[in-house]
Amino acid sequence: MKKILIMAGLAVGLFALVAASYDAFLEMGEKTVPSSQCNKCHKAIYADWAKDFHSKAFVNDPFKKASNAYSRQECLACHTAQEIAQEDALKLRPVHKEEGVNCTTCHLRNNMIYGPYKLVAKHKSEQDESMLKSAFCSGCHMPTYQEWQASGSQKQCQECHMPRAEGKLVTVFPLSALAPKRMVGQHLQMSEGLIKGAATITGQKGTGSVTISLTNTGAGHTMPTGKYGDYRMVLTTKVLDSGGQEVVSKEEVFSSQKDNGVPFNKTVKYSYPIPPGVGKDYKVKATLAYQVSGRPDMLVASWNAE
Structure with missing residues (x-):
């Protein structure tokens, strides 16, 4: 128990010391960081996302054709959104469009990084439990969300599309040695x-x-x-x-x-x-x-x- 407390104390101290240097992760608009920056610590999650269709939401031939070579602005906000919002409030991310629906789309709002867990991170972050609810997906998936509401299903979208398993959010040493195990949501959201x-x-x-x-x-x-x-x-x-x-x-x-x-x-x-x-x-x-x-x-x- 004493060893665990010492390790936890070291983790808090280390994260607090370097948090200020990660303020660039909170920037939005033209200064929004690419997902490759998130990959430096969250390699397992990034690997899932990179295989998922969300990461290809912008750069796929059917969408390019349907959006008339990206000229139909009403199509773009969902496929490369700056942040999660209601359907009529979605805004286009001005940079890294090739990443489609990326890490910052779901996790960065109001110049703060949000996640479903209460944790200490190198960057500033806040817990947002609404990320575990179906309504969180409705901005881009409103018709499907309405079908889900009408179905009477008791499962949230995330329970099927982002099933959780024990793991670590940070998978890069040495931070991975300090990071506790928790239930981590899968980021490959459509699989056989x-x-x-x-x-x-x-x-x-x-x-x-x-x-x-x-x-x-x-x-x-x-x-x-x-x-x-x-x-x-x-x-x-x-x-x-x-x-x-x-x-x-x-x-x-x-x-x-x-x-x-x-x-x-x-x-x-x-x-x-x-x-x-x-x-x-x-x-x-x-x-x-x-x-x-x-x-x-x-x-x-x-x-x-x-």
């Missing part, structure tokens, strides 16, 4: 592991038809979601006869552009006729894939029957 819990597929084989049921069991919002861009869920059903010959191939496309997504806890069913002569001895494979232009497809769910 996450999306596989969004839906389930079940089916029923019959002599003359096969019925496929798709249920939005875990998304907490409409599936797919998103007001802008073309986000798709594609349900593919294939039927093979006893000789392995494909006799049925069907696709159902749920698209944010068509506004035909599946709400949370709702089920849609599709019945497909089986050609005469196939009988009962056939195989079925149904898959649900998440598709976004410019990104690899992600498998959401599957169902197989012999």
Whole structure:
């Protein structure tokens, strides 16, 4: 216990001594620091963010095309926001636009660095527990937030998209030796592991038809979601006869552009006729894939029957 108290005292003293030299991290506008500066201490978090689509919100071909080569100003505020704000109050960050939604977008406001934890840091910081609530995401994701409100889901956005695990906020020695372990939110907010819990597929084989049921069991919002861009869920059903010959191939496309997504806890069913002569001895494979232009497809769910 004495050793722990000494270490804690040393940490507080060290952080207080150097905090003043980190005031540059509090600057906004033209002087906003790039995320590479945050990477010097928060390497694990930065590595997650760098792989996440938020970091590519500005520099991706679908957005460049949709924004008419970045000329539509109303599109830019979300994709390279200075700070989190209400939808009608979002402002464009004048520098480091290529970083998209970066560290400062969520953590820097009012010339102060905010985080969901109460802690001592090299830079000035304050706790903001609202960062753990769905409303925090609503400025840029208002339609999805409204779907979540209507769904009755008890989970906050961050519980699914930023699941927490024990770790350290600072992962660079020697500060990492002093930093306590805490529950750290994942910053890779869309992964195949996450999306596989969004839906389930079940089916029923019959002599003359096969019925496929798709249920939005875990998304907490409409599936797919998103007001802008073309986000798709594609349900593919294939039927093979006893000789392995494909006799049925069907696709159902749920698209944010068509506004035909599946709400949370709702089920849609599709019945497909089986050609005469196939009988009962056939195989079925149904898959649900998440598709976004410019990104690899992600498998959401599957169902197989012999």
